[in-house]
Amino acid sequence: MTTKTIETRFPHEIIENKWQKRWRESSLYKVEDNDPRPKWYELTMYPYPSGDLHVGHWYAMTGADIHARFRNMQGYNVLHPMGFDAFGLNAENAAIERGIHPHSWTMDNINRMRDQLASMGPMYDWDREVVTCLPEYYKWNQWFFLQFYKNDLAYRDFAPVNWCPSCVTVLANEQVIDGACERCDTTVTHRDMNQWFFRITKYAEELLDQSKMDWPERINTMQTNWIGKSEGVEFKFDITEYGLDTKSLVTFTTRIDTVYGVTFVVLAPEHPLVQPLTSTNQKEAVSDYVNKARKSSEVERLATDREKTGVFLGSYCVNPLTGDRIPILIGDYVLNTYGTGIVMGVPAHDERDFIFAKKYDLPIKVVVAPPGWDGSELDEAYLSPGTQVNSSQFDGLNSTKGKQLIAEHIESNDLGTRTVNYRMRDWLISRQRYWGTPIPMVYCDACGVVPVKEEDLPVLLPEDAEFLPTGESPLAVHDKFVNTRCPDCGKPSKRETDTMDTFVDSSWYFLRYASPNYSEAAFHEKSAELWNPVDQYTGGVEHAVMHLLYSRFFVKATRDLGLIKYDEPFKRLFNQGTIIYKGAKMSKSRGNVIAPDDYVNVVGADTVRTYLMFIGPWEQGGEWNDSGINGAARWLNKVWDISHIDPKSFKGSPDSDTEKDLTRLLHKTIMRVGEDIEKFKYNTAISSLMQFTNALAEEKLFEKINYDQWLGLTRNLYKMMAPIAPHLSEELWEKSGMESSVHTQEWPKYNENLAKDDEITLVVQVNGKVRAKISASVDITESDANEIAMDDPGVQKHTQGLEIRKVIYVPGKLLNIVAN
RNA sequence: GCCGAAGUGGCGGAAUGGUAGACGCGGCGGUCUCAAAAACCGUUGAGGUAACACUCGUGCGAGUUCGACUCUCGCCUUCGGCACCA
Numbered sequence: 001m002t003t004k005t006i007e008t009r010f011p012h013e014i015i016e017n018k019w020q021k022r023w024r025e026s027s028l029y030k031v032e033d034n035d036p037r038p039k040w041y042e043l044t045m046y047p048y049p050s051g052d053l054h055v056g057h058w059y060a061m062t063g064a065d066i067h068a069r070f071r072n073m074q075g076y077n078v079l080h081p082m083g084f085d086a087f088g089l090n091a092e093n094a095a096i097e098r099g100i101h102p103h104s105w106t107m108d109n110i111n112r113m114r115d116q117l118a119s120m121g122p123m124y125d126w127d128r129e130v131v132t133c134l135p136e137y138y139k140w141n142q143w144f145f146l147q148f149y150k151n152d153l154a155y156r157d158f159a160p161v162n163w164c165p166s167c168v169t170v171l172a173n174e175q176v177i178d179g180a181c182e183r184c185d186t187t188v189t190h191r192d193m194n195q196w197f198f199r200i201t202k203y204a205e206e207l208l209d210q211s212k213m214d215w216p217e218r219i220n221t222m223q224t225n226w227i228g229k230s231e232g233v234e235f236k237f238d239i240t241e242y243g244l245d246t247k248s249l250v251t252f253t254t255r256i257d258t259v260y261g262v263t264f265v266v267l268a269p270e271h272p273l274v275q276p277l278t279s280t281n282q283k284e285a286v287s288d289y290v291n292k293a294r295k296s297s298e299v300e301r302l303a304t305d306r307e308k309t310g311v312f313l314g315s316y317c318v319n320p321l322t323g324d325r326i327p328i329l330i331g332d333y334v335l336n337t338y339g340t341g342i343v344m345g346v347p348a349h350d351e352r353d354f355i356f357a358k359k360y361d362l363p364i365k366v367v368v369a370p371p372g373w374d375g376s377e378l379d380e381a382y383l384s385p386g387t388q389v390n391s392s393q394f395d396g397l398n399s400t401k402g403k404q405l406i407a408e409h410i411e412s413n414d415l416g417t418r419t420v421n422y423r424m425r426d427w428l429i430s431r432q433r434y435w436g437t438p439i440p441m442v443y444c445d446a447c448g449v450v451p452v453k454e455e456d457l458p459v460l461l462p463e464d465a466e467f468l469p470t471g472e473s474p475l476a477v478h479d480k481f482v483n484t485r486c487p488d489c490g491k492p493s494k495r496e497t498d499t500m501d502t503f504v505d506s507s508w509y510f511l512r513y514a515s516p517n518y519s520e521a522a523f524h525e526k527s528a529e530l531w532n533p534v535d536q537y538t539g540g541v542e543h544a545v546m547h548l549l550y551s552r553f554f555v556k557a558t559r560d561l562g563l564i565k566y567d568e569p570f571k572r573l574f575n576q577g578t579i580i581y582k583g584a585k586m587s588k589s590r591g592n593v594i595a596p597d598d599y600v601n602v603v604g605a606d607t608v609r610t611y612l613m614f615i616g617p618w619e620q621g622g623e624w625n626d627s628g629i630n631g632a633a634r635w636l637n638k639v640w641d642i643s644h645i646d647p648k649s650f651k652g653s654p655d656s657d658t659e660k661d662l663t664r665l666l667h668k669t670i671m672r673v674g675e676d677i678e679k680f681k682y683n684t685a686i687s688s689l690m691q692f693t694n695a696l697a698e699e700k701l702f703e704k705i706n707y708d709q710w711l712g713l714t715r716n717l718y719k720m721m722a723p724i725a726p727h728l729s730e731e732l733w734e735k736s737g738m739e740s741s742v743h744t745q746e747w748p749k750y751n752e753n754l755a756k757d758d759e760i761t762l763v764v765q766v767n768g769k770v771r772a773k774i775s776a777s778v779d780i781t782e783s784d785a786n787e788i789a790m791d792d793p794g795v796q797k798h799t800q801g802l803e804i805r806k807v808i809y810v811p812g813k814l815l816n817i818v819a820n
Numbered sequence: 821g822c823c824g825a826a827g828u829g830g831c832g833g834a835a836u837g838g839u840a841g842a843c844g845c846g847g848c849g850g851u852c853u854c855a856a857a858a859a860c861c862g863u864u865g866a867g868g869u870a871a872c873a874c875u876c877g878u879g880c881g882a883g884u885u886c887g888a889c890u891c892u893c894g895c896c897u898u899c900g901g902c903a904c905c906a
């Protein structure tokens with residue numbers, strides 16, 4: 001803490017301990033499946049047990065807890081669980097650095113974090129906790145894997161992976177930031193390895209359908225971009241003259257309308273046809289180029305501002321539509337992993353091809369004419385639609401129409417097919433790491449690749465592995481683990497030694513919460529059906545295309561296995577913002593972490609919760625400010641103070657105006673706070689509660705109302721505060737003579753008539769400028785308003801000598817006199 | 821380069837066509853105190869005035885409207901995301 005923090009006047013530590021104990025003893029937050037109330041599943045993304053919880057976690061967890069508590073008070077049977085995303089590379093690295101076993105490192109962290117989370121006073125039912133590194137959980141990862149394998153959704157393939165030469169390990173895609181290792185910033189290279197994949201691309205089309213969920217637009221956009229659908233044509237160029245097995249070069253294009261303008265064809269340097277198509281005198285140049293391309297890093301290759309280079313192979317293909325002989329080149333701007341790895345070059349109508357053609361002096365042939373084109377050379381590629389020219393029988397057509405007719409022509413002459421391409425790749429789940437779920441497969445010399453039998457699950461992760469990074473999975477050198485018997489023939493065979501990506505764990509944990517201790521299956525069918533799908537999911541935006549996309553895939557695949565009936569895991573999604581400190585996101589390495597414990601000790605959990613939610617709109621995040629927390633502390637202090645006014649001070653005969661005013665404010669507050677919490681606008685909800693408190697704290701208010709009225713007002717205040725400040729509101733609820741928990745109370749209802757003002761301030765404008773504010777009855781008529789306004793000296797001053805053209809009246813609000 | 825979000829007092833923010841700056845932080849002045857802290861009261865966009873009045877003011881420039889922080893168009897800046905995907 002850098003600046004002075006004020007103290008609370010209520011014994012927060014005693015109150016927190018007292019109520020956390022009582023809630024635990026009375027099982028207040030126990031969630032039962034069997035409950036007549038409608039269900040509500042409120043989920044927040046579970047944390048990685050990295051060690052210490054910081055206020056960033058509190059920010060995410062408090063906001064979710066408030067919403068869950070609010071739904072509970074609205075009469076829902078709420079499931080708001082918590083667990084730990086416990087597998088992962090950090091544990092392994094910590095183990096290497098400190099000589100602690102990943103298991104004990106992780107479990108110690110979980111124990112500490114569970115206490116820190118509990119100090120927030122959340123409504124978690126800890127009996128439903130999920131810890132993904134335990135065999136009881138990861139057994140079902142293996143089970144899902146086997147189901148996917150059986151249904152052709154899991155397969156093994158030889159594929160390039162990201163490799164960090166410094167960490168001596170494979171990295172997940174998400175751990176590669178701008179081509180460099182997330183941990184050590186070393187440039188990532190590639191290796192080709194046998195890997196396991198989940199066939200997420202099978203669901204590409206369905207994943208594009210976002211109509212069954214209510215998610216933020218930007219997340220939807222990010223997913224759509226990630227999937228990257230593009231419709232086009234695979235078009236074949238003839239290479240029969242070289243007498244190879246392959247008779248044609250298949251290119252993919254979205255601009256088949258430009259096919260008459262092809263002046264060259266470019267292969268990716270890694271393409272298998274490069275070698276057979278290289279002529280003798282180009283061999284050296286080509287192999288030099290290929291070697292150079294192989295060595296350059298991913299970042300270098302993908303940099304858009306990079307000069308486009310290429311080499312002529314010395315061979316040609318034939319465009320079957322024109323009979324033109326077209327030079328074949330290789331260029332590293334062509335990606336082997338997208339489309340067919342071969343691109344047709346149309347310099348007149350593609351920016352990259354234009355630059356490439358200029359550089360290598362290739363012809364530029366216009367086939368889609370810009371409006372008013374005079375046949376002269378183009379200064380740059382023309383990308384928009386236009387009129388087909390130099391396109392044989394399609395000349396004169398609009399290119400949009402041309403695209404369609406040329407595609408049909410190509411298909412009917414067997415020169416190509418219309419296809420759809422996706423940028424999204426299948427999900428590579430193999431990791432050459434120790435701290436993850438073993439992939440339950442066995443390699444048998446006689447039977448080949450054989451799945452472990454379901455009844456033999458889990459394949460346990462051995463505790464005594466040597467997990468120093470060697471580039472191979474640590475399990476590979478663990479003889480007892482590796483050597484097994486073939487599930488089919490019983491002969492000695494070897495286990496798969498890679499482990500699963502930890503995103504597998506988080507792709508179905510929301511199903512596990514429904515029946516976390518069920519040992520017969522991944523989830524109890526009835527419980528899972530009761531609670532899922534998640535009604536409201538909250539979490540950071542950083543998971544937009546990984547976790548959120550994988551989970552959607554998992555649910556669709558599980559549905560197709562016949563295990564669940566719905567299509568989407570998370571009906572609604574809300575992204576909270578990030579708490580920053582000293583201008584940056586909190587992180588251990590930056591040394592700008594705020595530990596909630598320090599503040600909890602001084603001002604209490606409720607104050608920290610309130611402050612965090614008051615900083616600004618939850619979705620925006622904001623900067624932690626030490627002095628800002630004073631505002632939250634002062635508010636709760638004030639609530640505490642007014643709750644301790646001696647009941648004997650209240651007068652028996654109330655003042656009816658005061659009563660009316662307070663009743664009106666109460667109903668307005670109920671309305672605002674409820675609407676705001678519903679929409680996660682916690683900052684304005686707290687603001688309304690502060691205003692209400694300020695009205696109740698007005699000097700000598702007790703002389704104007706009686707004690708019953710006072711209790712009615714304050715008890716409603718406690719109920720509305722309960723989701724935000726659960727301990728203090730509970731304590732004051734009890735002190736006000738109420739039994740049971742404030743958290744099981746019904747959310748107060750407001751009466752619209754009682755919330756209405758009967759006196760308003762009529763704003764009088766002359767030509768749009770405020771010239772008078774007149775207090776008036778809410779139902780003042782236009783003519784009365786007009787009359788009063790015209791009598792006002794301030795208004796008269798500004799209308800003097802002018803002709804009144806028009807008067808605009810907004811009932812109960814405003815009168816604007818237009819004069820000139 | 822493309823897409824998206826945002827730009828309001830000293831600061832966090834409120835108000836999505838009708839009183840700009842709610843609520844809070846910080847500051848200033850006061851009460852209490854031996855003194856301080858806390859608390860309480862007052863004040864706090866800029867200019868202007870003895871005080872009012874009045875003028876200006878929501879990134880910049882136009883526009884629509886009786887009236888614009890809010891809608892439209894064009895810029896600028898910041899932050900995110902994507903980025904040779906053929």
